[in-house]
Amino acid sequence: MNQTRRFFLKLAALCCWWRSASPSANAAPASAEPPLPFGSEFANLDSCAVGQWWNKPKPKVANPPPPMDVPRNEVVAFALYTHDRGVLKLTAQLYPLKPDEVREARLEFQRDGKWTEAAKSPVLFPGWSAHFRLENWDDTEDVPYRVRHADEALFEGLIRRDPRDKPVIVVANMSCNSSRTTGLRPEIIDNLKMQDPDLLFFAGDQTYRHTEHTAGWIEFGLQFREVIRDRPTITIPDDHDVGHPNLWGENGKRSKISGNADGGYFYPVEYVNLVQRAQTWHLPDPVDPAPVERGITVYFTRLRVGGIDFAILEDRKFKTGPAGKIPQMGPRPDHINDPKYDPKTIDLPGLELLGERQHKFLQNWSEDWTGAAVKAVLSQTAFCGAVHMHGKRSDRLLADLDCNGWPQTARNKALAEIRRVQAVHLCGDQHLAVVVKHGINEFGDGPYAFTSPALVNTIYGRWWHPLDEQPGPNPVANSPLPWTGDFQDGLGNKISMLAYANPQNIADERQRSDGYGIVRFDKQKRQVTFECWPRFADAKEGDQAQFAGWPITIAAADNDGRKPVAWLPKLVFEKMQDPVVQVIEDKTGEVLYTLRVPGESYQPPVFAAGEYTVKVGRDRPSQFLLKGIKGEPRDATKPISVKFG
Incomplete structure (x- = not known):
């Protein structure tokens, strides 16, 4: 125009x-x-x-x-x-x-x-x-x-x-509301009214x-x-x-x-x-x-509800389109079906995912814990390709560049930002409900993510179905699902599959595996519980009405799965509880994490030998500074008193 x-x-x-x-x-x-x-x-x-x-x-x-x-x-x-x-x-x-x-x-x-x-x-x-x-x-x-x-x-x-006094904040996680199925949604609304979420998220x-x-x-x-x-x-x-x-x-x-x-x-x-x-x-x-x-x-922004701080991202707006930028290895520029392709050949310099403006936002957001006990990230789609079959069960696809598993370097950069605050990631788009734990450098070293099912799944079915029909290493113990564990997606990204909800019969309205997610943030226990409810479930029946494999409860701290190799001195806080602690590696200047830590003391872990800077504050890491602190075995350190006021 x-x-x-x-x-x-x-x-x-x-x-x-x-x-x-x-x-x-x-x-x-x-x-x-x-x-x-x-x-x-x-x-x-x-x-x-x-x-x-x-x-x-x-x-x-x-x-x-x-x-x-x-x-x-x-x-x-x-x-x-x-x-x-x-x-x-x-x-x-x-x-x-x-x-x-x-x-x-x-x-x-x-x-x-x-x-x-x-x-x-x-x-x-x-x-x-x-x-x-x-x-x-x-x-x-x-x-x-x-x-x-x-x-x-x-x-x-x-x-x-604002329900800031509630110990558990409940979020409904929803997406993909098929327009082919018209009319009201009483089967979903009745359950939501009973579950009474504090926040609705439509992805x-x-x-x-x-x-x-x-x-x-x-x-x-x-x-x-x-x-x-x-x-x-x-x-x-x-x-x-x-x-x-x-x-x-x-x-x-x-x-x-x-x-x-x-x-x-x-x-x-x-x-x-x-x-x-x-x-x-x-x-x-x-x-x-x-x-x-x-x-x-x-519109990317933040919203605080009941002490949970949500970063709201636009993971489509800045992302590079694949056509003309990478070799085409399938029937269309965004689909890869060549089993001999090397994922590194499509992870090229200059390809964007979130873009620098949103990375700057996440960096600023990670340092501001005002009104927040726990953080979470919301966006449209998943940072991996946790899908094998697209559209129908006979259509197997190796890699789909529509997901946020590509570009891989940009994907890892985004997950590192999320990991720094031990946040979970909630999204939709994929029509297939899954819970995964991302790996950045190693399996399990990244945050957890919950992709909600389609609210009404008459548009496009998807399935998790490994070609060899075998679980990966480290499968979920006692899971009712056969294919959990560690896998690489078609883009070479490391993911640990915890649960998935495959459609049983896409032609049957009650077997399409559509529905919605409920996420419970327990601020006192620092735990997050993922629930996955079929569209026609009766929530009055309790957990047995959920999809097989759910509910799943994780510790917020486990959203950072890196293994400590040393520890900094234990910090003992005077005249302050639950402060914000930030740890920076002196050699690289990298912020390892910025967290609100519960209680009156905290011993920061580190993931490599070296010297570190520690910042502490009430809502931002700005009131107390320690430089040149060496990482040592946990029991070899001596406590440091951090005084405020």
């Missing part, structure tokens, strides 16, 4: 905002929006929600989205929110509005039994969302809210207080209606609004949300080939930004908000 058209679209949006914000907005009808907001080349984009959408025939597809023309007292479809460090952000999603309806939404709170208006916001086109940002938010109390439009339409929910592919994001997003909201309405929710878009079969964002460039393996985005910037605005505006403000190429926005 040319600069002139962009200017007029922005001018139109500004005028729309001015009309809705003016004192007479409620009385004055709004003019119609552009019928083709993405240009004539993309006249089909968002067609259910642009132009004279109310006069358009029902889409001629097997599984159409819900109708957009609803009773006018129902035009506020749903809302979702987060709050962090005194800032509440809430997005209200409206159905498309007709030309004579006001383009304004209002946010109200109930306190002492009385509703009070707190803010107004324009309803943005395209996309029909309204956004509210309130500072000085008191996160110590539950506050009912409602979003209103005109005189009758409203959507109600509850802003939950991507909330909708597969590629060119109809607004209709697909409203469909998703209708399916999950009964749990979204009353708890903080993270939604991050993946490839299908922006209309792609796969996505390598390559810093925002334009993709020009079928399948998009050249990297970049195919659809107009305005459409990509519409998707991201709808799904991510309610997240805490981006830590580095500068757009990437062509003005595509970013």
Whole structure:
């Protein structure tokens, strides 16, 4: 889209905002929006929600989205929110509005039994969302809210207080919500209500209606609004949300080939930004908000809930596309089927995964433990290829470059950042639920990761099924699953398989192994438990209703699996409990780890002989400094008193 058209679209949006914000907005009808907001080349984009959408025939597809023309007292479809460090952000999603309806939404709170208006916001086109940002938010109390439009339409929910006093924080881990299976999701919603997670995490592919994001997003909201309405929710878009079969964002460039393996985005910037605005505006403000190429926005950020500090990554946006960069060794640029290929030949210099901006974010995030007892990392897909069969059981694939196991050097760099804070990694995308322990240099020296199953798996089945049908070395003791243990994926990455949930019959709705994950962060025990629930399970039946191999409980400290070879002196903390300790190797300047350590003392392990710098602080490693400390056998060191105050 040319600069002139962009200017007029922005001018139109500004005028729309001015009309809705003016004192007479409620009385004055709004003019119609552009019928083709993405240009004539993309006249089909968002067609259910642009132009004279109310006069358009029902889409001629097997599984159409819900109708957009609803009773006018129902035009506020749903809302979702987060709050962090005194800032509440809430997005209200409206159905498309007709030309004579006001383009304004209002946010109200109930306190002492009385509703009070707190803010107004324009309803943005395209996309029909309204956004509210309130500072000085008191996160110590539950506050009912409602979003209103005109005189009758409203959507109600509850802003939950931050559960910092809860010993165990519960997160629902979800992704891949097939649009081929329409209607509500009562079998999932009923269980979620009973399990009552403190945070919902949707890792991507909330909708597969590629060119109809607004209709697909409203469909998703209708399916999950009964749990979204009353708890903080993270939604991050993946490839299908922006209309792609796969996505390598390559810093925002334009993709020009079928399948998009050249990297970049195919659809107009305005459409990509519409998707991201709808799904991510309610997240805490981006830590580095500068757009990437062509003005595509970013959203990577952090969110603290109940003392768990979540880094929210964009593992698609900066990743290099494989086409034209590496030798093609399969039927398409991103699939490798040549068993004789050497994985090192595709791990080339200059290939990106998270990109330097997100690595800088992770480094800063790792040093700031304000409000955090435990850390976790959230992203769209897995840092390995823990899959053997794709699409159907007869289609074996050696390596899939869509996963974050490639590029391998960049993958290891990302895992090293996660390991430094002993964080677990949660993601989706793969349609196959697995728990793995990553290896960076050796098996087991990296963090654990939980890939959730597809919520509704009618799009694409995947299976873990080693060719020799044998377990790897060090299999899980007494596991009901036959193929656990140490393996290399098709990209040469080391992984230890703990559990997997293969579909039994992809044609049978009850045997596709779809469902969702529950992750329990026990702050007192410093443990994390992964649960994996089939879509049609009854959570009242307890653990026996989960997929075979789950639940799995791990110690947070085991997310760093490096073996100590020496120890620094035991640190005894005076006038402080649970401080932050950072250890730096003097020779290389590498930060080995930065951790909040429980209790009144801690003896730091190190992984090579040499001298080290130790920093200690309440929430950052900045208040106390020890330089040139030598690593020695554990019993040979003498305690050091660390005084504060």
